[in-house]
Amino acid sequence: MEFAAFYKQELRPVLIFLYSQGATWDDAWDAAQDAFTDALKSWEEIHTPRSWVRTAAMRAAARRDKRRSTDVACAVRGDWLPRPIFTDLVVSTEAALVMRMLRRLPSRQGQVIALTTDGFKPREIASILGISSAAARTNLRLARRALVVMLEQPDARVKREEEASHEGK
Secondary structure: OOHHHHHHHHHHHHHHHHHHOOOOHHHHHHHHHHHHHHHHHOHHHOOOHHHHHHHHHHHHHHHHHHHHHOOOOOOOOOOOOOOOOHHHOOOOHHHHHHHHHHHHOOHHHHHHHHHHHOOOOHHHHHHHHOOOHHHHHHHHHHHHHHHHHHHHOHHHHHHHHHHHHHHOO
16 A cells, blocks of 8 residues: 555544544644654555554654653644644544543553554554553453443443533533
């Protein structure tokens, strides 16, 4: 696949993946752009681009978080790249609920379930996250259990709907 086609196909899923992991839309955009730029530089050597770009995007997002947490000023943003209007990244009400629930999971469980949603198998997830396949499967099992509990809590749905209405304001 040519890089341009890959970029068009994978940008939105990568943005949603990063957002589901706790990044803001702006941070997700920046981390995704960093990852895709690095992918373009090494395109001929990358054998599993979907995994590679998500790994690079997660690392880029983590670097941004680390810089922010150590009070080092973030790089000045230029306006030479058109930024999407993130409200145009329309997701269904159900998908928005799932993303909010993923953000409530422990970090590793959220990563594993989000990558599963993106179509990756535990072996691939293990490679992306640098963990064993058994750890990927365990985190997936724990994440599924936690999501079931969240869905079964009678007050949780009302609370999630209230959070959703506040996020839109």
